[in-house]
Amino acid sequence: MQNTATPTVHITLDGKPLEVPAGISVAAAVLGHAHAEHTCKHPVDGSARAPYCLMGVCFECLMEINGEPNVQSCLVTVQEGMTVRRQLSGESA
């Protein structure tokens, strides 16, 4: 459902290519365009977590972005060629 009038960028999420609107956050891309259910696990109790506040406060949206673990994905804007991984193993890297 990409609107052709909207500029897009290409990222990979967990190794799969994904085309998303430019200018949105990684969290928005992963939730809204890959429809991921959860994006990380809580390191203490292993519970499934996903972006929540979308404004940098809750730290529930941690993902590995361009190889860097535990990045608040709601604060990072998608860029062409960006590599994003969900952190589903439970261990904070």
Place this chain on the structure above:
Amino acid sequence: MSTTEQDIIVVGGGMAGSALAYGLAGKGRKVTVLDAPTDTNKASRANVGLIWCQSKFLHLPDYAKWGFISARLFPALTKELEEISEHTIPVNYLGGVIPVLSAEEYASRGEYIDKLREALGEYKGCMIDRTELERKLPGIGWGPEVCGAAWCEEDGVIDPLALLRAFRVALPRVGATYRQTLVYDVQPHAGGYRVTTRDGVFDAERLVLAAGLANRRFVQFAMPDLPVYPDKGQVLLVERMPYVMPIPVLGATQTFGGTTIIGFRHEHSGHHTRVVPSDVATEGQWAIRVWPELGKKRVIRAWAGLRVMPEDKMAIYSHLPGHPKVTLVNTHSAVTMAAAHARLLADFALGGDLPETAQGMTLKRFGYDC
């Protein structure tokens, strides 16, 4: 403006006011807590949650004892609060450690503990070597310089916000009223006291002043100045890690949520005569020497809170000069003391005596007649 009659009004519903109000409600009194968020009185919401008795107050033995008394009252209190509030309060009563980084520090802390044991008559703690420290906290990769720790089995750690919430939920259930309103002024009135708030006027026979630093303003009808000062405590919050610290480490304490609070070591290092740098960077460096893993983690937040510090660093539990029905509470460790406040101060606020251990904690020591 409406006027509401109470037996006793507690001004300030932070850690101290909530605990005391809870104790007063248990005495069957009509208690109202008046509390509102303020910009500066945030200590009850900005602290580490340590129930910390060890290695402090050799020069104030009664105050040291008072901490241990409170710690011993904690387990029954939190159990009761959990039942009444139906909220879980994460808490560990497993002891606490202060890691040391040199043989010299190991020896000086050991000496201090020996003196404390002598002064208090009883002290359930000692120095432990690195092997024992590793046994107690096997999940932590200690830095190479760590040669042991001061250990005390009576310390603990609680989620301070959960404790505050449990008090707040429990208060109405034990018969107290909690009103969120800003207090403007407190004055003697018609043989009792009148509290003027944003939402009207409250009259009561008795008053408890537990408004943290704002107590300085509210006592002014009875005395010009209160010997307490704001002391800034600054901490760093490190991102979540798997939970490895059921026994809290002073100065780098992992929270129940997995984050680690760095800083605030000086708060409890009452025996150091040298100046301990309060600079957060220094505290961060120290924490990394203790637990190098922290150095690889992100700092996700930093905050400062103002501690309410009585000038001689001891708690103040006192009536005001000429006002025996007004009770003042100011302490810099209101988490540690919460159980003592909930269980042992109500009688005093209602006209009785302070418990023996706390009798030296009134304003008399500052030369006031009260």
